[in-house]
Amino acid sequence: MPSLPPSRPKRPLPPVPTDQPLYIAADTLKGRGTAWALAHRFQSEQREQFDDGWGSLAQSFDPEALPPSTQIIEERAQRILSGNQSPDIPFDQSINPYRGCEHGCVYCFARPTHSYLNLSPGLDFETRIIAKVNAAERLQASFASPRYVPRLTCLGTATDAYQPIERKLGITRALIEVLQAHRHPFSVVTKSSGIERDLDLLQPMAEQQLVSCYISITTLDPALARILEPRAASPQRRLRSLQTLAEAGVPVGVSVSPLIPFLNEPELEQILEAAAALGARSAFCIPLRLPWEVSPLFQDWLQRHVPERAARIMARVRDMRGGRDNDPNFGSRMRGEGIWAQLLSQRLHKACARLGLSRERYPLDLTRFQRPATQRPASSAPEPSSQGSLF
Numbered sequence: 001m002p003s004l005p006p007s008r009p010k011r012p013l014p015p016v017p018t019d020q021p022l023y024i025a026a027d028t029l030k031g032r033g034t035a036w037a038l039a040h041r042f043q044s045e046q047r048e049q050f051d052d053g054w055g056s057l058a059q060s061f062d063p064e065a066l067p068p069s070t071q072i073i074e075e076r077a078q079r080i081l082s083g084n085q086s087p088d089i090p091f092d093q094s095i096n097p098y099r100g101c102e103h104g105c106v107y108c109f110a111r112p113t114h115s116y117l118n119l120s121p122g123l124d125f126e127t128r129i130i131a132k133v134n135a136a137e138r139l140q141a142s143f144a145s146p147r148y149v150p151r152l153t154c155l156g157t158a159t160d161a162y163q164p165i166e167r168k169l170g171i172t173r174a175l176i177e178v179l180q181a182h183r184h185p186f187s188v189v190t191k192s193s194g195i196e197r198d199l200d201l202l203q204p205m206a207e208q209q210l211v212s213c214y215i216s217i218t219t220l221d222p223a224l225a226r227i228l229e230p231r232a233a234s235p236q237r238r239l240r241s242l243q244t245l246a247e248a249g250v251p252v253g254v255s256v257s258p259l260i261p262f263l264n265e266p267e268l269e270q271i272l273e274a275a276a277a278l279g280a281r282s283a284f285c286i287p288l289r290l291p292w293e294v295s296p297l298f299q300d301w302l303q304r305h306v307p308e309r310a311a312r313i314m315a316r317v318r319d320m321r322g323g324r325d326n327d328p329n330f331g332s333r334m335r336g337e338g339i340w341a342q343l344l345s346q347r348l349h350k351a352c353a354r355l356g357l358s359r360e361r362y363p364l365d366l367t368r369f370q371r372p373a374t375q376r377p378a379s380s381a382p383e384p385s386s387q388g389s390l391f
Helices: 109-116 123-127 135-143 171-181 193-207 222-228 235-247 264-277 293-307 306-322 339-355
Strands: 073-075 081-084 093-095 128-132 153-155 185-191 211-216 252-255 282-286 385-387
Touching: 073 123, 109 123, 109 293, 123 128, 135 171, 153 171, 171 193, 185 193, 193 211, 193 235, 211 235, 235 252, 235 264, 252 264, 264 282, 264 339, 282 339, 293 306, 306 339
Parallel strands: 073 128, 081 385, 093 153, 153 185, 185 211, 211 252, 252 282
Antiparallel strands: 081 093
16 A cells, blocks of 8 residues: 655744734735735724634634635616816726726725725725626716717726726726717726727727827836736736737827835836837826825835835835825825925926827817717716715
8 A cells, every 4th residue: 555645744824913903914815915904994893803712813814725816796886987176187087897906006096995885995905896887888878968078088097997807897898889889089097918808999999089098017027016016917018018009000108107216216217218119109107195095005015025115115205295195185196296206207207208208198089979879868867976086
């Protein structure tokens, strides 16, 4: 009888943290931006970890029992167009087919929106995704309203419209089909190569000046990208998507956002050069923003991944934000204030001038819009919601 192979020794369980409730050890959640189920600002209940003596608490931190799977929650939205009242954003309304994002970017300014759903802006934001399954239907209804006037529209402004679940659900593609059918112009910002799937829709729209695309590239370092944006496409893959769009005649720009001092900020010129060489026409960048719960999440990430630079990075962020972690004021919130913010702006302008990159958004044609043939009564047609500055 053959002898049994020796059993592997059990790995020691990681220590159970006591200072951060509902926290899962970061090294057990591969592919997640944060392991912290941070309590949101509206939460009235407080929970603490408690060991009842049966070992259940330690078992919950067993690496073999993790990570949690992504949950998709279907939602039937009442409206899909959100109006913009911010003077420092170059579009009038936005479309977001999803709430939450699997990309897990730790710096994402949209994380606090999960608080309104009574979910954590931390781990829940990237593991519990709200999918607006009737988005295309609501967009069609909006266009049918006699009161509707075409306006500059951006797709995927809060969370990425091409995050991984889009491959299965196709909500973004359905929205673009409606936009194409009625010749409504739009722009889209993404860090996913999934946008190439819809090239058959984007290319003919580009010929009519109805679409512009922006690829978000925060770093050229794949090692940094893996921990900063764990489920997004690699930097090299994003550059290839940019090139594919450009070669197909789709106007494409690059977003180097957010710029994080002493982390990806030194790469600004290199990223712009790489994008320009592959066909980018324009560029913009936004300094790091840390609204509400994003600040403790990001600072926790700094201590875990770059502790030797954490204090220096936060000191420079506060220099740009009037001594605070975040500046929510219109105008300054998108560019920062102070000497460092001015130097950053000068670097961007000089690099764009040298590389032939426009600082202006690509102009879109609003005059081609065609209203659906069957119009609904004005009283029953949804109007874009009014959205102020949440952060």
